[in-house]
Amino acid sequence: MKAVRWRSAVSQSPFESDHMGPPTGSTSLPRVFAQPQLAQLQRQSVVRHAAATAIEQEVMVDAIPDSLLRAGDDQNSMRGHFERMIRKAQADICAAVEEVDGCKFRQDAWTRPGGGGGITRVMQDGNVWEKAGVGVSVVFGKMPQEAYRAATGTNKSNGASKDDMVPFFAAGISSVMHPKNPHCPTMHFNYRYFETDEWNGIPAQWWFGGGTDITPSYIDEEDQRHFHGVYKRVCDNHDPAYYPKFKQWADDYFLNKHRNERRGLGGIFFDDLRDKPREEIVKFSTEAVNAVCESYLPIVKKHRDDAFTQKEKEWQQMRRGRYVEYNLVYDRGTTFGLKTGGRIESILMSLPLTCRFEYCHEVAPGSPEADLLDACTNPRTWV
């Protein structure tokens, strides 16, 4: 019998839950931390590390169950609805990507004895994409009270002992796609739904998180207007405050703080979303995840056959190096997953197949490379 190992609640897939730290908020940390900011950093770190909780070792399966919920769970619940939504999105997006690329995704799936599981789909060394992965996962876990309070804003514990943890459910879809042509951008998205059980007399809580962001090596303004335009339209369909807020949040979150440089040109990012009825927010999440193909694939199709120089390819490889820096140093799903023992291959499917780290690389003033760096340093308004 396989030994049960205890795992992180959020490390089963590349979730990027802000519940592992305080809300990302609307201000980015400066590159150099003054003392008060340092204290903030320490708090974040404590909360993040404190979030490691009990999850069993996965068991790889050949036949994927129709539902990754626990046996007997209500399939008509939001849990069931969200799982079906992300599994359909995974299938639809992979099919659309396969149609553009001509190659197929491989699939790896797992379940856990106590419920939950995941499906990772990866296409490696395709015709158009160097590496593209789309994963879904369903997790039943327990989170520390600190993480619970950060996520829900509640201060109650109703006399629970300090080490008592809060049972939760999470389901999410996550993806990164790295095309080969340096004029085709990398794209990432992640949409997730959390629920806590009723705990210690405190009612069950729920919230949504997610986002989609784009990382080109070269700026095509029309592409950016298209990409951001799609998400502005999706946001505006639900709340006119969403796009400006979530665009800013993406600019703050996808930041290589040590360089004060974003990994790319952003998009939208949100977390702890519970400001409207659940049925409304899930419609927003669904519309956002279903907009991935519309927002991204036309850009890839437009540029996949663009001519490029060796220098342009090397620049793309360097930008991928920055992507690796971001994912391994800052990305919350990745760093937390690595430190607490998730399915490593699913967590790291987000890394590019190849990349480059040059010492003291400098871009020529006025060059397209300098323009990209400027846009990564001083985020622009695209729509």
Next chain:
Amino acid sequence: MKAVRWRSAVSQSPFESDHMGPPTGSTSLPRVFAQPQLAQLQRQSVVRHAAATAIEQEVMVDAIPDSLLRAGDDQNSMRGHFERMIRKAQADICAAVEEVDGCKFRQDAWTRPGGGGGITRVMQDGNVWEKAGVGVSVVFGKMPQEAYRAATGTNKSNGASKDDMVPFFAAGISSVMHPKNPHCPTMHFNYRYFETDEWNGIPAQWWFGGGTDITPSYIDEEDQRHFHGVYKRVCDNHDPAYYPKFKQWADDYFLNKHRNERRGLGGIFFDDLRDKPREEIVKFSTEAVNAVCESYLPIVKKHRDDAFTQKEKEWQQMRRGRYVEYNLVYDRGTTFGLKTGGRIESILMSLPLTCRFEYCHEVAPGSPEADLLDACTNPRTWV
């Protein structure tokens, strides 16, 4: 006038000070953390983050001063001695590497208004090495009491206020070299000396740290006996207990915990070394750093012209991917430096020029690749 920015005390070069956390000790953390280990992880993180302290922004210089100590500092002190020792080692090692490679190192140097500075030397895309860097730095900083206590073992604070920090001096040399030929190993070393000033009635403290480790893509047992043999000899010259202890420490430290796999085949690693008179330990440190060329260069010369296949090159690139994972996720000098704002290019000179991240790569049973993985998972005794 350039604004002074506050920096980490240890982020000025790739120091790997254990003072940023509790002693590495002799046991490695398991891949998956049970609750008591999680608490330990949290403490480590707190101590590590708490170590960010006040250091000024560097000023790049063309002419390097004879000493990076503060004006008026005693050049005959251990500080002066150690700085001269590592600067000579940097010059000697770079000269020897240039002779093997045929290409030259570039040099970047900086000082700080309040004392200290660094010299980074990097060779990129040479004939034999894809990237090789050797850096020295001298830092005057302040460390939190937590870090001070972890490093020195003292529990006294003599009534100092909680936020009062301990002034310290540190000097170190650090290097990573990534050859092109997949049959030539990557090598890393770092040697450092720390001193605290007398503080709050507690006398000044000092300690040494360091190590050299090797990361081949393919095992050549003769090479490993040679490499480890050199450090066993160096250790044995000073204390017969050193080699077994420091070899184990390297096996514990250079571990990708999320894979339960070492990045390579180890070597020696030590920290908080203060168990003998300072004059004896500095002789050991000096002998170890001066053994780098003897331990490493014959291996590179032996294999630099080895024939290799595309598959072998890709395997090397994947092992470099693991090196990147280690450096960005675990290496204390790197992670701490990145999060607190050191000279980024000096910190990240340790990353390979190119690397590869494959999803679910599997090695053939019985293959040389499987043999390497086994040695990284179950450390071997080479001498």
